Amino acid sequence: MEYNALIFELISEFVGKSKSSQGRSAGKLSVEPHWGLYQEITSEPVKEVGYLPSRERDEDLNDIRVKPDLDALGALGDVGWYCIRSILWAANYELPKTVIALPGPVSNKAGVLLSCGSSLVWEDGKIATFHGSFLSHLTMELCVIGTKGTLRVSDFVVPFDEPSASFTFASDACFTELVTGWQHLAGNHIVNTDLPQEARMVTEFSRLVRSIKDSASKPDKRCPNVTRKTQLVLDAVKASIENGFQPVDIIS
DSSP states (O other), rough: OOHHHHHHHHHHHHHHTTTTSSSOOOOOOOOOOHHHHHHHHHHHHHHEEEEEEEEOGGGGGGGGGOOOOTTOOHHHHHHHHHHHHHHHHHTTTTTOOOEEESOOOOEOTTTEEEEEEEEEEEETSHHHHHESSSSSSSSEEEEEEESEEEESSSSOOOOSSSEEEEEEESSSSSEEESSSSSSSOOOOEEEEESSHHHHEEEHHHHHHHHHHHEEEEEEHHHHHHHHHHHHHHHHHHHHHHHSSOOOOOOOO
């Protein structure tokens, strides 16, 4: 269970414990995300999602991520995967109808993407945009905007501090009477974790295998379904880039 999945669980659990509180919170993590609780935190339907992960490291420009004889997806297949995964999470894993890649992608001499972005559009009017890059300053910012609330995660892929995860949430924000400031500012919520993300990933995988072996349970379809949907969107972004940033409809 990587950090992006972990932070979603932390958010879900926090909302379940106290969706109206602000400040510091800690608690034991659940295994499965509670999508209904996530919907409560925004009060109303999600309208827009933005995600901006990037990192500028010399090794990123000469490692396996940018080799044309491997998957050749570059930044799209690396940080772009996290972008798409987070967007689908915010949309409760409903696939968008259309994907439109943003103009101005950057590729290396071998044609592998070093920087790119895309817009995703749903039939009900939700929109999402992301930009993933190996060329920009290290940034991992997720913003989910509803009609009555805004959720932010600033260390989405790799945590600032391994023993904890945090997010900010603002609800019913507005200006002061003379428009000299804001009211109802975002609260910062911190949840402590008992294990690092890598250990939690192995623990969860072991639990799934053990449930099949010892309890005759059927394989959990959530992870392969989420992976397949993420790959569908990623492939659509790549197709839009290759076709001159034309819209690409997603057929599940």
